[in-house]
Amino acid sequence: MMPGILVFVEQRDGKVKRVGLEALGAARRLIQKAGGEVGAVLIGDRIASEAKGLAAGGADKVYLAEAPELRLYSSEGYASILADVAKRIQPSLILMGATAMGKDLGPKLAAKLKGPFMGDCIGLEVGEGGVATATRPIYAGKLLSKLTSRQPTLQVATLRPNVFPVHPPDPAREPVIERVAPSVDLAKLGDKVKEVVATVGSKVELTEARIIVSGGRGLKAPENFKLVEELAEALGAAVGASRAAVDAGWKPHAYQVGLTGKTVSPVLYVACGISGAIQHQAGMSSSKYIVAINKDPNAPIFKIATYGIVGDIFEILPLLTEAVKKMTAEG
Numbered sequence: 001m002m003p004g005i006l007v008f009v010e011q012r013d014g015k016v017k018r019v020g021l022e023a024l025g026a027a028r029r030l031i032q033k034a035g036g037e038v039g040a041v042l043i044g045d046r047i048a049s050e051a052k053g054l055a056a057g058g059a060d061k062v063y064l065a066e067a068p069e070l071r072l073y074s075s076e077g078y079a080s081i082l083a084d085v086a087k088r089i090q091p092s093l094i095l096m097g098a099t100a101m102g103k104d105l106g107p108k109l110a111a112k113l114k115g116p117f118m119g120d121c122i123g124l125e126v127g128e129g130g131v132a133t134a135t136r137p138i139y140a141g142k143l144l145s146k147l148t149s150r151q152p153t154l155q156v157a158t159l160r161p162n163v164f165p166v167h168p169p170d171p172a173r174e175p176v177i178e179r180v181a182p183s184v185d186l187a188k189l190g191d192k193v194k195e196v197v198a199t200v201g202s203k204v205e206l207t208e209a210r211i212i213v214s215g216g217r218g219l220k221a222p223e224n225f226k227l228v229e230e231l232a233e234a235l236g237a238a239v240g241a242s243r244a245a246v247d248a249g250w251k252p253h254a255y256q257v258g259l260t261g262k263t264v265s266p267v268l269y270v271a272c273g274i275s276g277a278i279q280h281q282a283g284m285s286s287s288k289y290i291v292a293i294n295k296d297p298n299a300p301i302f303k304i305a306t307y308g309i310v311g312d313i314f315e316i317l318p319l320l321t322e323a324v325k326k327m328t329a330e331g
């Protein structure tokens, strides 16, 4: 049976990203209506060992493209491999994470396949005949739009990280692997990432982080960001910043969350000394749980916070960090 849904599973340094497993989870749920199988496409170098995890995570079949030239991203190389597989098996849907790579690859793949494109989805349904309807935030997150595609095949959608649940892993499932050879000459790729340079000191990529601790002007001085960083370290979180903190030169722009920064959707967002201006909210209001620490009880951030702490960050952050460290040590 041909796959009904194809998932591009992104890897970095040979390890599959969680967002790929989330896309597989979404595919498993949708396949009941779309019909057929879930196929996963894995592209990189020496990554075959990851195929088992994809089977456990919901893939019926893994299409594996391995070559040293594919270790790092090339939009031409990756899009042509995906397009070759998709043209052959004609899936209803092609899913991938709305990561930096997915945001580049998704539209290029849709253009190659002449299929509809739905970007940054936070909801996805398949209707009669396989036509997909996506829910997407628009106007800087102020509105949710519903977009229904016009054709039931080769629909390409990118899924916002941390929104779709992963499929409960089934380690007993064995992967069915088909090796695919790129039809393009890998020695002559038109574009290729040469090196991935970490610009943000945090160990976790901001846009995909499940927990983010962000600091704002309330921190008063750049050296006080260490209070935010210590809590982030204890929680295994990424560090973010408001524009006021970035404009003050306390953190580089890569840390900025908001309208003119990054859009994030973690499970937990901790806002420390951030007022919650509408432009900041535009980048983080879709977080599942928001904890705000602010000494002003009327700060707008409390209107969207799940839990609010009215108090001084200089007192509360060290206490929180200690409490988290203690809980972690106690298991």
Ligand SMILES: Cc1cc2nc3c(=O)[nH]c(=O)nc-3n(C[C@H](O)[C@H](O)[C@H](O)COP(=O)(O)OP(=O)(O)OC[C@H]3O[C@@H](n4cnc5c(N)ncnc54)[C@H](O)[C@@H]3O)c2cc1C
Binding pocket: 215, 216, 217, 218, 219, 241, 242, 243, 244, 245, 256, 257, 258, 259, 260, 261, 262, 272, 273, 274, 275, 276, 277, 278, 279, 280, 283, 293, 294, 295, 296, 299, 311, 312, 313, 314
């Ligand atoms: C076109 C445009 C685009 C923008 N894009 C963005 C964007 O992408 N991201 C963004 O963040 N902003 C953006 N802004 C700016 C935005 O409007 C706000 O100015 C900014 O978010 C404020 O940052 P802040 O909350 O850190 O600072 P402030 O608004 O100054 O808030 C600081 C907060 O810290 C609290 N505080 C102070 N001391 C303490 C303490 N000891 N303990 C606890 N709390 C304390 C205060 O009560 C206050 O609420 C944009 C603005 C415009 C016009």
